[in-house]
Amino acid sequence: MKDIMTNLPTFDDMLAAHDRIAPYIHRTPILTSSYLNELTGAELFFKCENFQKAGAFKVRGASNAVFGLSDEVAAKGVATHSSGNHALSLSYAAGRRGIPCHVVMPRTAPQAKKDAVRGYGGIITECEPSTSSREEVFARIHAETGADFVHPYNDPRVIAGQGTCSRELMEQTDGLDAVIAPIGGGGMISGTCLTMSHLAPEVAIYAAEPEQADDAYRSFKAGHIIADDAPVTIADGLKVPLKENTWHFVSNHVTDIFTASEEEIIAAMKLTWQRMKIIIEASCAVPLATIIKNPETFRGKRVGVIITGGNVDLDTLPWIN
Amino acid sequence: MKDIMTNLPTFDDMLAAHDRIAPYIHRTPILTSSYLNELTGAELFFKCENFQKAGAFKVRGASNAVFGLSDEVAAKGVATHSSGNHALSLSYAAGRRGIPCHVVMPRTAPQAKKDAVRGYGGIITECEPSTSSREEVFARIHAETGADFVHPYNDPRVIAGQGTCSRELMEQTDGLDAVIAPIGGGGMISGTCLTMSHLAPEVAIYAAEPEQADDAYRSFKAGHIIADDAPVTIADGLKVPLKENTWHFVSNHVTDIFTASEEEIIAAMKLTWQRMKIIIEASCAVPLATIIKNPETFRGKRVGVIITGGNVDLDTLPWIN
Numbered sequence: 001m002k003d004i005m006t007n008l009p010t011f012d013d014m015l016a017a018h019d020r021i022a023p024y025i026h027r028t029p030i031l032t033s034s035y036l037n038e039l040t041g042a043e044l045f046f047k048c049e050n051f052q053k054a055g056a057f058k059v060r061g062a063s064n065a066v067f068g069l070s071d072e073v074a075a076k077g078v079a080t081h082s083s084g085n086h087a088l089s090l091s092y093a094a095g096r097r098g099i100p101c102h103v104v105m106p107r108t109a110p111q112a113k114k115d116a117v118r119g120y121g122g123i124i125t126e127c128e129p130s131t132s133s134r135e136e137v138f139a140r141i142h143a144e145t146g147a148d149f150v151h152p153y154n155d156p157r158v159i160a161g162q163g164t165c166s167r168e169l170m171e172q173t174d175g176l177d178a179v180i181a182p183i184g185g186g187g188m189i190s191g192t193c194l195t196m197s198h199l200a201p202e203v204a205i206y207a208a209e210p211e212q213a214d215d216a217y218r219s220f221k222a223g224h225i226i227a228d229d230a231p232v233t234i235a236d237g238l239k240v241p242l243k244e245n246t247w248h249f250v251s252n253h254v255t256d257i258f259t260a261s262e263e264e265i266i267a268a269m270k271l272t273w274q275r276m277k278i279i280i281e282a283s284c285a286v287p288l289a290t291i292i293k294n295p296e297t298f299r300g301k302r303v304g305v306i307i308t309g310g311n312v313d314l315d316t317l318p319w320i321n
Numbered sequence: 322m323k324d325i326m327t328n329l330p331t332f333d334d335m336l337a338a339h340d341r342i343a344p345y346i347h348r349t350p351i352l353t354s355s356y357l358n359e360l361t362g363a364e365l366f367f368k369c370e371n372f373q374k375a376g377a378f379k380v381r382g383a384s385n386a387v388f389g390l391s392d393e394v395a396a397k398g399v400a401t402h403s404s405g406n407h408a409l410s411l412s413y414a415a416g417r418r419g420i421p422c423h424v425v426m427p428r429t430a431p432q433a434k435k436d437a438v439r440g441y442g443g444i445i446t447e448c449e450p451s452t453s454s455r456e457e458v459f460a461r462i463h464a465e466t467g468a469d470f471v472h473p474y475n476d477p478r479v480i481a482g483q484g485t486c487s488r489e490l491m492e493q494t495d496g497l498d499a500v501i502a503p504i505g506g507g508g509m510i511s512g513t514c515l516t517m518s519h520l521a522p523e524v525a526i527y528a529a530e531p532e533q534a535d536d537a538y539r540s541f542k543a544g545h546i547i548a549d550d551a552p553v554t555i556a557d558g559l560k561v562p563l564k565e566n567t568w569h570f571v572s573n574h575v576t577d578i579f580t581a582s583e584e585e586i587i588a589a590m591k592l593t594w595q596r597m598k599i600i601i602e603a604s605c606a607v608p609l610a611t612i613i614k615n616p617e618t619f620r621g622k623r624v625g626v627i628i629t630g631g632n633v634d635l636d637t638l639p640w641i642n
Contacts, residue, residue, distance in 0.1 A: 029350055031372065050598040051352065051597075051598055055598065203328055225385070272634060273635055274600075274635060275601055276372075276633035277371040277372055277376065277598065277599060277600040277601075278598060278599055278600065279598040279600065280598075310598035314591060314594055314595060314638070314640070315640065315641060317635070317638070317641070319636065320636060320638070321642055
């Protein structure tokens with residue numbers, strides 16, 4: 001495995017990524033809601049990555065990694081350990097290129113997630129639900145297959161790919177004062193920082209995080225990476241910690257990080273479903289929850305809000321029972 | 322009350338309606354789904370009126386009625402009897418014009434619906450849950466206020482307004498072979514017939530109806546209006562019968578009417594939520610259910626599918642419990 005983890009992506013990498021992935025992704029629409037504008041006193045522009053291929057923005061970074069490989073490397077496939085949207089997205093992208101995608105997932109992962117990864121053509125190897133088992137099984141799969149490892153967020157190819165989202169957002173809106181996105185490992189926020197710091201450095205970049213998984217918030221305030229110990233939150237895409245590449249962007253370019261409680265997240269999620277008629281994950285309700293909570297920051301501003309994904313288990317909604 | 326019920330709207334009425342209502346409605350987007358295209362073998366273009374103002378296409382017809390009134394007539398307000406999207410839409414349009422909107426609703430209507438109508442500024446007068454009480458109370462309100470009666474679907478101003486939806490659909494797509502919409506009282510289908518018979522008479526027009534409220538289907542086959550006796554269906558916007566004006570369009574311009582069972586409707590609704598990430602009412606899942614059920618009719622065709630609304634009670638979903 002080549003050491004790509006310490007290389008930071010450049011703005012040109014983002015531009016190249018956008019050309020590379022254009023045939024495989026949607027240029028997702030911007031939606032607005034006069035109700036939510038009135039409620040928040042801000043003008044909100046929702047970038048709807050819930051309508052993205054595979055249901056999440058992660059297909060941008062995954063496609064950039066997959067389609068940037070030489071034919072020789074690609075022939076051995078790609079691999080990752082993830083049970084979330086990155087696994088779906090990498091499986092989708094690999095399927096489009098016609099190469100194998102190996103996914104190491106805990107055997108305890110929900111059947112629906114396993115089915116979804118397989119639905120996109122991913123090859124699952126199960127591990128025990130522990131970090132040591134995951135690393136051990138992943139190392140074996142990686143060695144056996146020679147597949148290229150695509151980290152869910154710290155990989156510079158992934159960050160460059162995620163940065164294409166805010167490039168579109170800027171093209172689709174007529175000037176913004178701020179952009180806000182949820183933060184977990186920091187891939188989307190890092191891509192946003194990469195793009196915005198070149199295209200529109202005057203635009204404030206905010207990250208939104210669950211109170212119950214506030215490692216990025218605490219890292220940001222402390223000035224160094226702090227990882228949570230097994231956080232529990234409904235926003236299950238946001239449990240992972242920052243890594244060195246994403247910390248670089250967060251520490252250098254993010255204006256502030258806001259947090260929201262579980263109740264606030266669920267209320268913002270339901271409100272978005274009710275008023276905007278779109279299915280969004282709990283993770284992408286965190287930005288709206290923090291906008292509602294911090295009116296002094298957002299009132300009167302034009303704010304881009306990145307809706308990161310829409311892969312929800314419709315059989316168990318957090319406000320029912 | 323002037324007798325406007327026997328006048329049919331013209332294509333020019335639809336064009337005038339579009340100019341009149343443009344400031345008050347959204348030009349809603351078209352969404353596509355490669356998954357649903359593969360599933361059905363057709364190319365589907367979903368016209369997303371669930372993103373419309375007040376959450377439903379009915380704001381088109383309601384706005385046309387409200388903004389077409391002279392100042393003198395408008396000063397007395399508008400009135401209707403409806404507990405559904407027409408009441409919301411008429412309240413919204415009246416609010417935009419700054420005139421009263423009187424809504425007669427059964428006292429047994431869900432509190433959420435009453436709250437929603439009041440949220441848009443509608444003035445509710447409750448009646449007993451019977452046709453005789455509704456008619457009696459409505460006649461009294463109508464006489465007392467002198468408000469202009471806007472029928473939910475048989476009113477030619479309403480039909481002309483609904484026709485603006487398929488005009489946009491034609492502008493937003495590059496040619497269609499067919500259009501399909503749900504049918505209840507027939508307002509949307511009539512507007513679609515009005516527009517398509519002038520703009521693109523070669524395009525087939527299909528209506529989709531619940532098996533358990535198949536009065537339009539039976540009327541269409543019999544050649545005269547047959548009204549259901551208190552139909553029970555999850556597609557609660559589709560329980561009302563055709564009237565003379567909508568029957569005119571249905572009997573003259575509709576190619577065929579298809580029906581779907583409750584199970585098929587619920588499955589198509591959930592599938593749309595899952596794959597398209599949009600909130601749609603059960604009523605607007607009926608077209609997709611019938612497309613899935615009648616592949617021989619739709620395979621290989623470019624089909625416009627009108628998603629009529631997204632006002633759903635998120636606390637009681639038909640596939641949970």
